[in-house]
Amino acid sequence: MEQKSFFEKRNLHNLEKIEYLKDDLPDFIDDYFLGIENQTSTLTRLNYAYDLRIFFDYVVKKVFKGKRTVKSLTLQDLESIASNDIERFLSYLNHYDYNGTLESCNERAKARKLSSVRAMFKYFFSKERISVDNAAKVSMPKLHDKEIIRLEVNEVVALLDCAESGTGMTEHQRAFHEKTRVRDIAILTLFLGTGIRISELVGLNNEDIDFSTNSFRVTRKGGNQAILYFSDEVADALARYLAYKEDDKNTPSGEHALFLSLKMQRISIRAVENLVKKYSKIVTPLKKISPHKLRSTYGTQLYRETKDIYVVADVLGHKDVNTTKKHYAAISEDIRRSVADKVVLRGDPTEKQ
Template sequence: MTESEGPGEAWSAVLAAYEQHLRAERDLSAHSVRAYLTDLESLALHAERLGVHDPQNLSIRTLRSWLANLQTLGRARTTIARRATSARVFTLWLARTGRAAADAGALLASPKAHRELPVALSEVEVRGLLDTTAGSLAVDGPRGLRDLAILEVLYATGIRVGELVGLDIDDLDRGRRVVRVFGKGRKERSVPYGLPASEAIELWLERGRPAIANDSSGAAVFLGMRGSRIDQRAVRRIVHERLAAVDGAPDLGPHGLRHTAATHLLEGGADLRSVQEILGHASLGTTQIYTHVSNERLRAAYKLAHPRA
């Protein structure tokens, strides 16, 4: 069997039921569901090559063989770790729904993924990014007002690019300067933003958006130049292009501004739990990576400034 043929009948039926579970009961995004299924289709194909044609017959040995094969194929440790997680969640569901006698993945270990420290802009670089964008408003018109508002909101709130493009006007509490965000799994949270972001939003909504909006705009806060809701690709392009105009700034996308917001919050004295809530992280461990970024920057500053460093 080749990968292009896909899993056999028994696997396909169970994976279809699992997909329904992910969509209906866990309320995952289409992207997350597709990621889970891609991982499990890889497992199914490997298991069938070993003669395991029904997921009820999965064993820890088959699961470990699959992960070992991924390592042999040169897959990144992060990929293998993610697939191990997908498998454990799946085998637990098999056992709980009576599709397997036991949870085959209960003892399946993940390789420890090496986590690269996220790159963050310095405060000087952020100021350069925002000042350069603001300085071009006379030339750029509505596009510049939109770009400035997008950059200010991304940096002020640390929200994900997918959360940004999904914002509707009713999600903005403009008086209290709070934005309602729907994160992963449609989990709702409220994130504050400061006066500079508020001013940029007001300029965009009052002067920029009306010049672009049309019947396709709906309630979207941010629009593409043709009037419909802006997409993630366009936002990424905006961030890359605007950063390219800042001397010495690294080439980062919207997620880089999320990293930057988190790092600057911690460096400014915010506690880890508050930053976790602002970012919408399910696990505090995910947020803790930014403490390492702050420590690295502190060490670098010490080496530059202290006479006996």
């Protein structure tokens, strides 16, 4: 099935990157990645590789003072890395040089890198290949809550109207707009009407859409498949786009991908990010709107309508409802305020004689 090959190709691409990054990692990392292969996705391991590359670069520079190379590091060296070395690593991430490029990490990037380091130490400690897990002694950075950036109802209308009419576009943008208008409306409507992730949208095939039940099949984060449902408004946008594709003589007969680029190939994640950015900059120039923010917009609206955090978590594909609660806590406050006068105890005091 071609959809499966899309995700297989993505996994192969990630594996190739991991192999490339291993050149900058100690040899014992091979055992680590092999040991966690069945519990993690290729994307998770790729992110671990990026984070550990920076960590071990720090280790040879600052802990071993340049007397060792990354490739020469052993598990005995790993065991000798103290908890305060790892704490200094977090401070180092405020402003550091990697291969001649100055970098810096915010609190969330620091937390992710520490999680990657902790996971590695925990693995080798659990396998009794090191006798102490010093990374477990290091506290996670305090993470401040981020404001949920989303579109308001009037901004959603304006975004879709902009995609429909092309109002506010430059001449260069207008030159392509007529060719992509129907597709772009379908993409934006699907994001805003279902809250799917960008990878889920890009991976869709024509045969994943079932108009008889207004449903579609997606491959979720982690590889599991799910059936989701869409409204008549989303159905209309999708049907319009499919009819447009069918009438376009340039559409390849054997192409299964739902959304196509101008080159008549499966649209890329970068292209989808760019089209969302293009329209949102016209409509809401002060908000940085990405496909994930359209997902937040849907989640917000769904929570306001249902007032059921478990429904929102299920539809968005969150494995842990606490993830959903964390993102929509501010809306819970709105709901609590709105229902404050719903329970009447003794009636309206002004009506008493």
